Amino acid sequence: GAVVSQHPSWVICKSGTSVKIECRSLDFQATTxxxxxxxxxxSLMLMATSNEGSKATYEQGVEKDKFLINHASLxxxxxxxxxxxxxxxxxxxxxxLGSSGRTDTQYFGPGTRLTVL
Amino acid sequence: xxxxxQPISMDSYEGxxxxxxxxxxxxxxxxxxxxxxxxxxQGPRFIIQGYKTKVTNEVASLFIPADRKSSTLSLPRVxxxxxxxxxxxxxxxxxxxxxxxxxxQGTELSVKP
Numbered sequence: 001g002a003v004v005s006q007h008p009s010w011v012i013c014k015s016g017t018s019v020k021i022e023c024r025s026l027d028f029q030a031t032t033x034x035x036x037x038x039x040x041x042x043s044l045m046l047m048a049t050s051n052e053g054s055k056a057t058y059e060q061g062v063e064k065d066k067f068l069i070n071h072a073s074l075x076x077x078x079x080x081x082x083x084x085x086x087x088x089x090x091x092x093x094x095x096x097l098g099s100s101g102r103t104d105t106q107y108f109g110p111g112t113r114l115t116v117l
Numbered sequence: 118x119x120x121x122x123q124p125i126s127m128d129s130y131e132g133x134x135x136x137x138x139x140x141x142x143x144x145x146x147x148x149x150x151x152x153x154x155x156x157x158x159q160g161p162r163f164i165i166q167g168y169k170t171k172v173t174n175e176v177a178s179l180f181i182p183a184d185r186k187s188s189t190l191s192l193p194r195v196x197x198x199x200x201x202x203x204x205x206x207x208x209x210x211x212x213x214x215x216x217x218x219x220x221x222q223g224t225e226l227s228v229k230p
Contacts, residue, residue, distance in 0.1 A: 002163075004160075006160075034217070034218075036220075043204070043220045043221060043222050043223055044161070044204075044220040045220070046217065046218070046219060046220075049217065091158065093160045093161075094160075095160070095161075105151060105163055105166060106151075106163075106218055107163060108153075108160035108161045108162070108163075109160050110159055110160050111158065111159060111160045113158065
């Protein structure tokens with residue numbers, strides 16, 4: 001149980017194009033999902049909190065117009081990197097909030113490697 | 118959100134027990150302690166979660182003293198495949214802080230043959 005998938009697992013794009021990454025909770029419903037970014041040899045950095053049916057909440061310093069988040073259903077959240085540039089190249093990871101018993105726990109997807117040329 | 122402090126790295130040998138301690142002096146009453154494991158180029162994997170005393174599952178044990186200002190993840194008889202980064206996180210219920218987790222640097226565990 002508590003499986004989260006991401007698609008694609010890796011993507012290469014040209015500078016200036018937009019890329020969409022999907023995050024799905026496969027066997028549970030998640031009203032809240034999170035998006036993280038991770039650079040090599042660094043920890044995960046929270047980008048935004050995605051709530052189903054409402055606007056995402058972005059962390060300080062994250063451009064909401066550049067990283068568009070849509071949480072249209074209880075099992076799907078998407079992150080669109082608009083007008084991508086080489087500095088956006090990173091490992092993007094999503095997580096979904098699910099129940100682990102007494103409290104809710106974040107379950108993570110496998111990540112998406114984005115390379116912008 | 119309570120800040121956590123862990124050793125940056127640890128070395129061990131196959132078959133040994135590994136204990137990774139995490140400090141969280143400012144833990145709040147409603148906070149739970151959760152540990153994740155991450156392999157390179159993969160998303161973090163949930164290991165164990167606890168609130169107080171001791172929690173044990175099929176892969177690890179979590180020891181939490183009465184003051185809850187620290188916690189220790191115990192991995193019994195590690196193998197080479199346990200080489201990974203281990204993160205200790207402290208977080209509240211989603212109803213108070215939206216379930217946010219802030220990752221620290223983690224502990225890079227290296228298991229040698």
